[in-house]
Amino acid sequence: MTAELLYSKDHEWVRVVSDGVAVIGVTDYAAEQLGDVVYVDLPESGDEISAGSEMGEIESTKSVSDLFSPISGTVSEINQAVVDSPELVNSSPFDDGWLLTVSFDALPEDLLGAEDYKAFTAS
Template sequence: MELTELRYSAEHEWVAVDGEIATIGITDYAANALGDVVYVDIPEEGTDVAAGATVGEVESTKSVSDLFSPISGTVTEVNQEVVESPELVNSDPFGRGWLFKAQVSEVPADLMDREAYLKLTED
């Protein structure tokens, strides 16, 4: 997956839209800030999600952070591999560490490209 093809939310989620299906995960920046991820709570298949709404949690050795949906739609698939091995969020956030897929009903216009997201996360 090319990072330049992704869109990013201000809450540090990424989304890859392929036709009507979106794959969602958290960014490398968020994964690094969280520290070692030990648990993910993600929405179940069939759950309706709304752009900007809380849809779960990511728990690390440092803290618990809310997980937000960058798009509106219905969850079609949950990454069971990341549920069983949450450390994938740290080791491969843009690959095997994806969280869920959803049938898209809306992609907000305010999602950022990679360049804008990198500017947002500059120190």
């Protein structure tokens, strides 16, 4: 878990990298719960995504789960490395295993800070 990130209750993280641009990924907690990730399906560049709505799918040796967008905006880039090597979600969820970048206008108020997310996953 990383302090400068924001977290959704659907276990995605958000890193604001510049004014109106954020990177989205899956938390280490989610990656651990999923087990070995073998497939990631992401939206395409230019697609509009909405906070709380399905934006893709992640498949592991245990299950298939929907990915939910923590913010609303336009997809600017997907991480082709994670599509080609989905195991990056497990080995480096906060660095090499990021999913996509999004241009956004505002962050939702329901995103959690690191301590609140830690408490949420502990309960």
